[in-house]
Amino acid sequence: MxxxxxxxxxxxxxxxxxxxxxxxxxxxxxxxxxxxxxxxxxxxxxxxxxxxxxxxxRSQPLPPSPPPSRATRRLLRRPLVLLASVPRPLVLFFAGAASGAIAKTLTAPLDRVKILLQVKGGLQTGSLGAAARAGSLLRSLVELGRAEGVAGYWKGNLPQVLRVVPHSAAQLLSYDVYKRALADEEGRLSVWKRLAAGAAAGMTATLLTYPLDTLRFRIAVDPSATGLVSTCRALLREGSGGAFYRGLGASLLGIAPYMALELATYDLLPQQLPSFARGLGAALVATVSCYPLDTVRRHVQMSAAGHVAWGAAAAELWGTEGLLGFYRGFVPSALKNLPNKGIKLSVFDKAKRLMALAQEARLEEEQERALDEAGVEKRAGILGFCKKIE
Structure with a gap:
């Protein structure tokens, strides 16, 4: 057995x-x-x-787990409550800065090729300059790698990141500020007010960061540019401090409608769509509409002494190449801008939602604290009454 x-x-x-x-x-x-x-x-x-x-x-069923205590709930809420204590503009500033830096670094190779195609090679010579003048995207990508190696794809990315961090942060933060200022008492905004807020935000960010954009552009198109310091010295020799703001007028004229269309379109697209898809759609509308102004701006920046006005540059471009000349480099620009804007706007939107959750958590904690204080006062009052009776 x-x-x-x-x-x-x-x-x-x-x-x-x-x-x-x-x-x-x-x-x-x-x-x-x-x-x-x-x-x-x-x-x-x-x-x-x-x-x-x-x-x-038979084993008895386990009793249901008790709800979390008030102390546990407070501990779980603590990170959000701490976030709510940070000023809203500061949180939005860092959210815009981080999203812009990541997006720009990932799309830097396409940005470099886009600039070379826009200015037909700029000061580049040899096979790279020939590929850019021919307008071939794939050939330009290949020749850029052969001429400058892998590092050439990210040439000029440091000033670009230095520019995009404050630019993206100032742009998205100022858009939020302008929208709040233009909204009515119930917080509603018309389409025209959204467009105005987007245009003002774009111009604000451009004014603050334009010298860095000029540096990034010169490093990207000039093979003799070896770094930030040497490029700064070359620009100062060309036209003193004004050389850093060459083409600013064309930039403001280009950025105002671009950002107005991009940010307003992002807000007006159905909220049911994923934020990344809304960012892609908004960037597509803005890029198709405003790309010619960006091309004119690059031609103005290429002038050695800065004497070419944006109107004259546009007329020359129209006379030599027609409408297609204004859309040189559009394909790599679209390939770069669409995911770039999708990432940036999506991250910024999630940061705003996180801020809203943090505000709710702080309000809940304040209400619980008020109830606790009221209970303490009530118990103290009862004890005092009992002592009087005794």
Whole structure:
């Protein structure tokens, strides 16, 4: 006779099973299943004698877990409450800065090629300059790698990141500020007010960061530019401090409608769409509409002494290349801008939602604290009344 104890899962109840092996085969007959104990009679055709009875105790269901205590809830809310204590403009500033820097770094190779195509190679010579003048995107990408190596794809990215961090932060933060200033008492904004807020935000960010954009552009198109310091010195020799603001007028004329369309379109697209998809759609509308102004701005920046006005540059471009000349480099620009803007606007939107959750958590904690203080005062009042009675 052998005995063995095993534990098996039950199909309909949580219970422990004990198995006793007397003879083979063993037949199991249920005798009583009412209550917490299940009795099973074990018998074997090859054995004589009374059938042993196996009693199995049903395990009781686990009690439901108690709700988290107030202290636990406060601990879980603590990160959001701490975030709510940070000024809203500061949170939005860092959210815009981080999203802009990541997006620009990931799309830097396409940005470099886009600039070369816009200015037909700029000061580049050899096969790279020929590919850019021919307007070939793939060939320009290949020749850029051959001429300058992998690092050439990110040439000029440092001033670009230095520019885009304050530019993206100032742009998105100022857009939020302008919208709040233009909204009515109920917080509503018309389409025209959204467009005005976007245009003002774009011009504000451009005025603050334009010298860095000029540096980034010169490093990207000038093969003799080796770094920030040497490029700064070259620009100062060309036209003193004014060289850093060459083409500013064309930039403001280009950025105002671009940002107005991009930011307003992002707000007006259906909220049910993912924020990344809304960012892509908004960037597409703005890029198609405003790309010619950006091309004119690049041609003004290319002039050595800065004497070419944006109107004259546009007329020359129209006379030599027609409408297609204004859209040189559009494909790499679109490939760069669409995911760039999608990432930036999506991250910024999520930061604003996180701020809203943080404000709710802080309000909930303040309400609980007020109730606790009211309870303390009530208990103190009762104790004082009892002492008076005594």
């Amino acid at each position: 052998s005995f063995s104890l095993i534990t098996l899962p039950a199909p309909h109840a949580d219970m422990a099973f004990a198995s006793i092996s007397l003879c083979e085969p063993v037949l199991c007959h249920e005798r009583r299943a009412a209550g917490p104990v299940l009795e099973l009679a074990l018998s074997s055709p090859g054995c004589s004698g009374p059938a042993p009875v196996l009693r199995l105790a």
